[in-house]
Amino acid sequence: MKVAYHFMIPRPPVPELDGAVQEAIWLRDHFGGSIHYLYPTDRFRRWLPSGLCGVRQLAELRSLDREVDLHHLFSPGLRAYPALRGLSRPLVYTLLTGLDEAVRPGRSGFWSRLSEVVAPDAHALDLLTASGLPRVVAIPPGIELESFSSVRKPPGGEEFVLLAGSAPWSVGQFATKGFDMLLEVASELPWLRLVLLWRGALHEEIARRVASAGLGERVEIHQETVAVAETLGGVHAAVALARGPRLLKAYPHSLLEALAAGRPIVTSAGLAIGDLVRETGAGVVLERHDRGSLREALERLRSDYPAYRERTERLDLAKFSRQRFLASYEAVYRRAVSEGAGR
Numbered sequence: 001m002k003v004a005y006h007f008m009i010p011r012p013p014v015p016e017l018d019g020a021v022q023e024a025i026w027l028r029d030h031f032g033g034s035i036h037y038l039y040p041t042d043r044f045r046r047w048l049p050s051g052l053c054g055v056r057q058l059a060e061l062r063s064l065d066r067e068v069d070l071h072h073l074f075s076p077g078l079r080a081y082p083a084l085r086g087l088s089r090p091l092v093y094t095l096l097t098g099l100d101e102a103v104r105p106g107r108s109g110f111w112s113r114l115s116e117v118v119a120p121d122a123h124a125l126d127l128l129t130a131s132g133l134p135r136v137v138a139i140p141p142g143i144e145l146e147s148f149s150s151v152r153k154p155p156g157g158e159e160f161v162l163l164a165g166s167a168p169w170s171v172g173q174f175a176t177k178g179f180d181m182l183l184e185v186a187s188e189l190p191w192l193r194l195v196l197l198w199r200g201a202l203h204e205e206i207a208r209r210v211a212s213a214g215l216g217e218r219v220e221i222h223q224e225t226v227a228v229a230e231t232l233g234g235v236h237a238a239v240a241l242a243r244g245p246r247l248l249k250a251y252p253h254s255l256l257e258a259l260a261a262g263r264p265i266v267t268s269a270g271l272a273i274g275d276l277v278r279e280t281g282a283g284v285v286l287e288r289h290d291r292g293s294l295r296e297a298l299e300r301l302r303s304d305y306p307a308y309r310e311r312t313e314r315l316d317l318a319k320f321s322r323q324r325f326l327a328s329y330e331a332v333y334r335r336a337v338s339e340g341a342g343r
Helices: 019-031 058-065 122-130 179-188 203-212 228-232 253-260 272-280 291-303 305-313 322-341
Strands: 003-007 033-037 070-075 091-095 116-119 136-138 160-164 192-197 219-222 237-240 265-268 283-286
Touching: 003 019, 019 033, 019 070, 019 253, 019 322, 033 058, 070 322, 091 322, 116 122, 116 322, 122 136, 122 272, 160 253, 160 291, 179 192, 179 203, 179 291, 192 228, 203 219, 228 253, 237 253, 253 265, 265 272, 265 291, 272 283, 283 291, 283 305, 291 305
Parallel strands: 003 033, 003 070, 070 091, 091 116, 116 136, 160 192, 160 237, 192 219, 237 265, 265 283
Antiparallel strands: none
16 A cells, blocks of 8 residues: 655654654555645745645645555644545644544545544544544554553652753744743742753744753753654653644643653643543643743642642553554545445
8 A cells, every 4th residue: 555645844954853753654664655735835824725735746746646545634633635636635633732622524526535633532423523524533543552651760859850842933822832931830849840842943933942941950841853762751740721622632742651651740621631631630721821820730730740640640542553544544544445446
Protein backbone atom coordinates (compact mmCIF):
# COMPACT_ATOMS: atom_id res chain seq x y z
CA MET A 1 0.00 0.00 0.00
CA LYS A 2 1.26 3.48 -0.87
CA VAL A 3 -0.12 6.53 0.94
CA ALA A 4 0.35 10.28 0.43
CA TYR A 5 0.31 12.04 3.82
CA HIS A 6 -0.76 15.69 3.69
CA PHE A 7 -0.33 18.29 6.45
CA MET A 8 -2.23 21.58 6.35
CA ILE A 9 0.49 23.34 8.34
CA PRO A 10 3.81 24.94 7.36
CA ARG A 11 6.66 22.49 7.35
CA PRO A 12 8.13 22.54 10.89
CA PRO A 13 11.83 23.50 11.13
CA VAL A 14 12.47 20.05 12.62
CA PRO A 15 9.48 17.90 11.59
CA GLU A 16 10.48 14.99 13.84
CA LEU A 17 9.85 17.14 16.92
CA ASP A 18 6.14 17.51 16.11
CA GLY A 19 3.93 14.76 17.56
CA ALA A 20 1.56 14.58 14.60
CA VAL A 21 4.42 14.40 12.12
CA GLN A 22 6.01 11.65 14.21
CA GLU A 23 2.82 9.63 13.78
CA ALA A 24 2.82 10.22 10.02
CA ILE A 25 6.43 9.04 9.90
CA TRP A 26 5.39 5.81 11.65
CA LEU A 27 2.57 5.32 9.16
CA ARG A 28 4.82 6.08 6.20
CA ASP A 29 7.50 3.67 7.40
CA HIS A 30 4.88 0.97 7.98
CA PHE A 31 2.69 1.38 4.87
CA GLY A 32 4.96 3.26 2.46
CA GLY A 33 4.45 6.63 0.83
CA SER A 34 5.53 10.23 1.31
CA ILE A 35 4.78 13.28 3.50
CA HIS A 36 3.72 16.65 2.05
CA TYR A 37 3.01 20.10 3.52
CA LEU A 38 0.21 21.96 1.71
CA TYR A 39 0.10 25.23 3.66
CA PRO A 40 0.54 28.16 1.23
CA THR A 41 3.38 29.90 3.10
CA ASP A 42 6.39 28.95 5.22
CA ARG A 43 4.80 30.14 8.48
CA PHE A 44 1.32 30.59 9.93
CA ARG A 45 -0.69 33.63 8.87
CA ARG A 46 -3.82 34.32 10.91
CA TRP A 47 -5.53 36.07 8.01
CA LEU A 48 -4.87 33.34 5.47
CA PRO A 49 -7.96 31.22 4.55
CA SER A 50 -7.45 27.52 5.17
CA GLY A 51 -9.17 26.80 1.85
CA LEU A 52 -5.99 27.91 0.07
CA CYS A 53 -4.10 24.88 1.37
CA GLY A 54 -3.09 22.71 -1.56
CA VAL A 55 -3.96 25.24 -4.26
CA ARG A 56 -0.31 25.91 -5.15
CA GLN A 57 0.39 22.15 -5.26
CA LEU A 58 -2.50 21.14 -7.55
CA ALA A 59 -0.21 19.74 -10.25
CA GLU A 60 1.78 17.75 -7.67
CA LEU A 61 -1.44 16.45 -6.10
CA ARG A 62 -2.77 15.24 -9.45
CA SER A 63 0.50 13.46 -10.14
CA LEU A 64 0.47 11.83 -6.69
CA ASP A 65 -3.11 10.77 -7.24
CA ARG A 66 -1.96 8.50 -10.07
CA GLU A 67 0.76 6.92 -7.93
CA VAL A 68 -0.84 6.20 -4.55
CA ASP A 69 -3.57 3.96 -3.17
CA LEU A 70 -5.01 6.66 -0.93
CA HIS A 71 -4.47 10.11 0.55
CA HIS A 72 -4.31 10.80 4.29
CA LEU A 73 -4.94 14.38 5.40
CA PHE A 74 -3.98 15.77 8.85
CA SER A 75 -5.88 18.94 9.76
CA PRO A 76 -5.43 21.29 12.77
CA GLY A 77 -9.15 21.88 13.13
CA LEU A 78 -12.27 20.91 11.22
CA ARG A 79 -11.81 22.70 7.89
CA ALA A 80 -12.69 21.97 4.28
CA TYR A 81 -9.93 21.92 1.67
CA PRO A 82 -11.44 22.33 -1.80
CA ALA A 83 -8.12 21.67 -3.55
CA LEU A 84 -8.40 18.01 -2.58
CA ARG A 85 -11.92 17.50 -3.91
CA GLY A 86 -10.67 16.58 -7.38
CA LEU A 87 -8.56 13.64 -6.22
CA SER A 88 -9.78 10.25 -7.36
CA ARG A 89 -8.14 8.07 -4.72
CA PRO A 90 -9.77 7.52 -1.29
CA LEU A 91 -9.18 10.33 1.22
CA VAL A 92 -8.83 9.75 4.99
CA TYR A 93 -9.14 12.87 7.16
CA THR A 94 -7.55 13.02 10.62
CA LEU A 95 -8.59 15.81 12.98
CA LEU A 96 -5.52 16.64 15.07
CA THR A 97 -7.09 18.79 17.79
CA GLY A 98 -10.11 18.62 20.05
CA LEU A 99 -13.43 20.38 19.46
CA ASP A 100 -15.03 22.89 21.82
CA GLU A 101 -18.38 23.71 20.29
CA ALA A 102 -21.19 22.38 18.12
CA VAL A 103 -19.64 21.19 14.88
CA ARG A 104 -20.84 22.75 11.63
CA PRO A 105 -18.92 21.25 8.72
CA GLY A 106 -20.82 23.46 6.26
CA ARG A 107 -22.25 22.66 2.87
CA SER A 108 -18.99 22.08 1.02
CA GLY A 109 -18.99 18.99 -1.17
CA PHE A 110 -15.56 18.29 0.29
CA TRP A 111 -17.12 16.45 3.25
CA SER A 112 -19.00 13.95 1.09
CA ARG A 113 -15.71 13.28 -0.70
CA LEU A 114 -14.11 11.77 2.43
CA SER A 115 -13.72 8.02 2.87
CA GLU A 116 -13.39 8.26 6.66
CA VAL A 117 -12.93 10.93 9.33
CA VAL A 118 -10.67 10.07 12.28
CA ALA A 119 -11.44 11.83 15.57
CA PRO A 120 -8.79 12.04 18.32
CA ASP A 121 -11.11 11.21 21.23
CA ALA A 122 -14.61 10.03 22.15
CA HIS A 123 -15.99 13.55 22.69
CA ALA A 124 -14.89 14.71 19.23
CA LEU A 125 -16.30 11.47 17.79
CA ASP A 126 -19.72 12.23 19.28
CA LEU A 127 -19.67 15.82 18.00
CA LEU A 128 -18.62 14.80 14.50
CA THR A 129 -21.24 12.05 14.35
CA ALA A 130 -23.95 14.42 15.57
CA SER A 131 -22.93 16.92 12.89
CA GLY A 132 -24.01 14.48 10.22
CA LEU A 133 -20.56 13.45 8.96
CA PRO A 134 -20.66 9.81 7.84
CA ARG A 135 -17.95 7.24 8.52
CA VAL A 136 -16.35 8.67 11.68
CA VAL A 137 -14.03 6.66 13.94
CA ALA A 138 -11.92 7.56 17.00
CA ILE A 139 -8.21 6.69 17.06
CA PRO A 140 -6.09 8.12 19.90
CA PRO A 141 -2.42 8.87 19.26
CA GLY A 142 0.26 6.27 19.76
CA ILE A 143 3.55 6.32 21.65
CA GLU A 144 6.29 3.76 22.18
CA LEU A 145 5.21 2.69 25.66
CA GLU A 146 8.08 0.28 26.10
CA SER A 147 10.60 3.12 25.79
CA PHE A 148 9.34 4.66 29.04
CA SER A 149 8.94 1.57 31.22
CA SER A 150 12.32 1.89 32.94
CA VAL A 151 12.76 5.65 33.35
CA ARG A 152 14.79 6.40 36.48
CA LYS A 153 13.25 7.85 39.64
CA PRO A 154 12.67 11.62 39.82
CA PRO A 155 15.53 13.73 41.18
CA GLY A 156 15.77 14.41 44.89
CA GLY A 157 16.31 17.71 46.65
CA GLU A 158 14.10 20.74 47.12
CA GLU A 159 13.74 21.64 43.44
CA PHE A 160 10.63 20.60 41.54
CA VAL A 161 11.39 20.14 37.84
CA LEU A 162 8.58 20.57 35.33
CA LEU A 163 8.79 19.60 31.65
CA ALA A 164 6.73 21.60 29.14
CA GLY A 165 6.14 20.54 25.54
CA SER A 166 3.61 21.59 22.86
CA ALA A 167 5.59 24.75 22.17
CA PRO A 168 3.97 27.76 20.45
CA TRP A 169 3.83 28.12 16.68
CA SER A 170 3.11 31.87 16.87
CA VAL A 171 3.85 34.72 19.28
CA GLY A 172 0.19 34.84 20.27
CA GLN A 173 0.37 31.25 21.50
CA PHE A 174 2.77 32.21 24.29
CA ALA A 175 -0.39 33.42 26.04
CA THR A 176 -2.98 30.96 24.74
CA LYS A 177 -0.76 27.94 25.43
CA GLY A 178 0.14 29.18 28.90
CA PHE A 179 3.86 29.78 28.47
CA ASP A 180 3.67 33.40 29.62
CA MET A 181 1.92 32.49 32.85
CA LEU A 182 4.25 29.50 33.32
CA LEU A 183 7.23 31.86 33.33
CA GLU A 184 5.37 34.25 35.65
CA VAL A 185 4.63 31.45 38.12
CA ALA A 186 8.22 30.21 37.94
CA SER A 187 9.41 33.70 38.89
CA GLU A 188 7.18 33.49 41.99
CA LEU A 189 8.18 29.97 43.05
CA PRO A 190 11.93 29.71 43.73
CA TRP A 191 11.75 25.91 43.98
CA LEU A 192 10.39 25.49 40.41
CA ARG A 193 12.69 24.70 37.49
CA LEU A 194 11.52 24.33 33.88
CA VAL A 195 12.64 22.11 31.01
CA LEU A 196 11.14 23.34 27.73
CA LEU A 197 10.96 21.11 24.65
CA TRP A 198 11.04 23.50 21.71
CA ARG A 199 10.50 22.78 17.98
CA GLY A 200 13.09 25.00 16.32
CA ALA A 201 10.61 27.88 15.92
CA LEU A 202 10.52 31.07 18.02
CA HIS A 203 13.67 30.12 19.91
CA GLU A 204 14.90 33.71 20.14
CA GLU A 205 11.49 34.79 21.46
CA ILE A 206 11.38 32.24 24.30
CA ALA A 207 15.02 32.99 25.19
CA ARG A 208 14.17 36.70 25.41
CA ARG A 209 11.17 36.04 27.64
CA VAL A 210 13.13 33.74 29.94
CA ALA A 211 15.85 36.37 30.31
CA SER A 212 13.29 39.13 30.91
CA ALA A 213 11.76 37.07 33.73
CA GLY A 214 15.19 36.59 35.32
CA LEU A 215 14.93 32.81 35.00
CA GLY A 216 18.04 32.05 32.95
CA GLU A 217 19.52 29.65 35.50
CA ARG A 218 16.23 27.84 36.14
CA VAL A 219 15.06 27.17 32.58
CA GLU A 220 16.51 24.69 30.08
CA ILE A 221 15.43 25.06 26.46
CA HIS A 222 15.91 22.11 24.11
CA GLN A 223 15.30 22.95 20.47
CA GLU A 224 16.93 19.82 19.07
CA THR A 225 15.93 16.18 19.13
CA VAL A 226 16.42 14.77 22.62
CA ALA A 227 16.19 11.35 24.21
CA VAL A 228 12.77 11.94 25.74
CA ALA A 229 12.92 9.00 28.17
CA GLU A 230 16.26 10.22 29.51
CA THR A 231 14.95 13.78 29.78
CA LEU A 232 11.88 12.59 31.69
CA GLY A 233 14.21 10.90 34.16
CA GLY A 234 15.36 14.35 35.26
CA VAL A 235 11.90 15.84 35.89
CA HIS A 236 9.08 15.36 38.39
CA ALA A 237 6.07 16.17 36.20
CA ALA A 238 4.98 17.56 32.81
CA VAL A 239 2.65 20.33 31.73
CA ALA A 240 0.76 21.31 28.56
CA LEU A 241 -1.89 24.03 28.71
CA ALA A 242 -4.35 25.60 26.29
CA ARG A 243 -7.02 28.26 26.48
CA GLY A 244 -9.21 26.02 24.32
CA PRO A 245 -9.10 22.45 22.96
CA ARG A 246 -8.50 23.53 19.37
CA LEU A 247 -5.00 24.72 20.29
CA LEU A 248 -3.57 21.32 21.23
CA LYS A 249 -3.83 17.68 20.33
CA ALA A 250 -6.47 16.01 22.48
CA TYR A 251 -3.68 13.82 23.90
CA PRO A 252 -0.36 15.72 23.57
CA HIS A 253 2.56 13.36 23.07
CA SER A 254 4.67 15.01 25.76
CA LEU A 255 1.96 14.35 28.37
CA LEU A 256 1.34 10.76 27.30
CA GLU A 257 5.07 10.05 27.43
CA ALA A 258 5.28 11.62 30.88
CA LEU A 259 2.44 9.42 32.14
CA ALA A 260 4.11 6.35 30.62
CA ALA A 261 7.26 7.29 32.53
CA GLY A 262 5.33 7.53 35.80
CA ARG A 263 5.31 11.33 35.89
CA PRO A 264 2.04 13.09 36.81
CA ILE A 265 0.88 15.92 34.59
CA VAL A 266 -0.77 19.34 34.73
CA THR A 267 -3.15 20.21 31.92
CA SER A 268 -6.24 22.22 31.00
CA ALA A 269 -9.92 21.47 31.22
CA GLY A 270 -11.48 20.77 27.84
CA LEU A 271 -8.72 18.44 26.64
CA ALA A 272 -9.37 14.71 26.43
CA ILE A 273 -6.23 14.04 28.44
CA GLY A 274 -7.71 16.22 31.18
CA ASP A 275 -10.63 13.80 31.41
CA LEU A 276 -8.12 10.96 31.81
CA VAL A 277 -6.40 12.85 34.64
CA ARG A 278 -9.70 13.43 36.42
CA GLU A 279 -10.64 9.76 36.16
CA THR A 280 -7.29 8.46 37.44
CA GLY A 281 -5.91 11.20 39.70
CA ALA A 282 -2.64 11.16 37.73
CA GLY A 283 -2.17 14.91 37.96
CA VAL A 284 -4.06 18.18 38.19
CA VAL A 285 -6.51 19.80 35.74
CA LEU A 286 -6.77 23.59 35.55
CA GLU A 287 -10.39 24.73 35.38
CA ARG A 288 -9.30 28.31 34.62
CA HIS A 289 -6.52 29.49 32.33
CA ASP A 290 -4.86 31.93 34.71
CA ARG A 291 -1.73 32.34 36.80
CA GLY A 292 -3.43 31.74 40.15
CA SER A 293 -4.87 28.41 39.03
CA LEU A 294 -1.53 27.28 37.67
CA ARG A 295 0.34 28.25 40.82
CA GLU A 296 -2.21 26.46 43.01
CA ALA A 297 -1.98 23.33 40.82
CA LEU A 298 1.81 23.20 41.02
CA GLU A 299 1.84 23.75 44.77
CA ARG A 300 -0.73 20.99 45.24
CA LEU A 301 1.20 18.62 42.98
CA ARG A 302 4.46 19.25 44.80
CA SER A 303 2.99 18.90 48.30
CA ASP A 304 1.22 15.59 47.52
CA TYR A 305 3.72 14.35 44.95
CA PRO A 306 4.16 10.75 46.24
CA ALA A 307 0.40 10.12 46.02
CA TYR A 308 0.14 11.61 42.53
CA ARG A 309 3.11 9.59 41.33
CA GLU A 310 1.75 6.36 42.80
CA ARG A 311 -1.54 6.82 40.93
CA THR A 312 0.34 7.63 37.73
CA GLU A 313 2.42 4.48 37.96
CA ARG A 314 -0.77 2.39 38.11
CA LEU A 315 -2.11 3.70 34.80
CA ASP A 316 -2.94 1.31 31.98
CA LEU A 317 -2.00 3.14 28.77
CA ALA A 318 -2.34 0.18 26.40
CA LYS A 319 -4.80 2.03 24.15
CA PHE A 320 -2.01 4.49 23.33
CA SER A 321 0.47 1.86 22.16
CA ARG A 322 2.18 2.24 18.80
CA GLN A 323 1.01 -1.24 17.82
CA ARG A 324 -2.65 -0.44 18.42
CA PHE A 325 -2.27 2.88 16.62
CA LEU A 326 -0.88 1.23 13.48
CA ALA A 327 -3.45 -1.58 13.57
CA SER A 328 -6.30 0.93 13.86
CA TYR A 329 -5.12 2.87 10.83
CA GLU A 330 -4.55 -0.29 8.86
CA ALA A 331 -8.23 -1.12 9.35
CA VAL A 332 -9.21 2.42 8.23
CA TYR A 333 -6.97 2.24 5.15
CA ARG A 334 -8.27 -1.17 4.11
CA ARG A 335 -11.88 -0.04 4.41
CA ALA A 336 -11.15 3.10 2.41
CA VAL A 337 -9.35 1.26 -0.39
CA SER A 338 -11.93 -1.52 -0.52
CA GLU A 339 -14.89 0.88 -0.66
CA GLY A 340 -13.08 3.08 -3.16
CA ALA A 341 -12.57 0.13 -5.48
CA GLY A 342 -16.27 -0.65 -5.31
CA ARG A 343 -17.40 2.80 -6.38
